[in-house]
Amino acid sequence: MNVKNYVRFEFQSLPENISFARSCVAAFAAQLDCTLDDIEEIKLVVSEAVSNSIIHGYASNPHEKVVIAVSIMDDDTLEIIVEDYGVGIEDVEKAMEPTYSTDPSRMGLGFTFMKSFMDELEVVSKPGKGTTVKLKRNFAVANKEAYA
């Protein structure tokens, strides 16, 4: 599959940048044939992934770096990659279980939202090295019914 268009940006791990990140990705995704609800969902999944990098990956240290790459493929698949170089995840499968969180004050729903609003969620993580979250969703007109 070829890339039709992409953006890539990185930013400091400041909580204030979470809203910047989701707005940017949503603005880029708007060139796809998607509804306002779709845009809301894209904002949500980006917010979850970036918050995870900042809160968990970097334990809220604001001097680290988060990288986002967004691509639109030939077949109108949107691919969002969120990457950090933080603590990583020991047990990815466990981390993805609904309501699982290593922080008792949190909901443990980040990955659950990412899974339910996207077609594919892939998490690659290495303890001590960092985490890469890859989210994919197809926006080709023929696939619309799936989310109607």
Next chain:
Amino acid sequence: MEGIIIFLQKIVIATVEGGDSQVDVEIKMVRNTLVIRVNGELDMVMAEKLKKEMEARLDEGEVKNLIVNLEKVTFIDSSGLGVIIAGYKKVMAANGRMYIVGAKPNVKRILILSGVSKLIPIYDTEQEVINL
């Protein structure tokens, strides 16, 4: 060129801040009910502000019931849900009641999907709750 850049900056600022200069969290007491009105995007940044304001009031001990007004909330994620649930736990521990009011359709949808609406009833207006 400079004009275009300023224009683009304005668009970004408008999306990031919701284009509104009102306060983020507004607090009011109606008898023993604490009413909190949130304004903007309820993500981790806003959640922290809300948590601080809310817990300070709830810990004073005069509050029995809590109404969180989300009328002006344009976005919510799991950090926002987390602070609402934190408030719910505190209110329940003190045998009070909690309500959410005014959630827009996109916000309401997340409250439903997450199961939060099963714990905390959602109403349209503050008045409706006060009249209960």
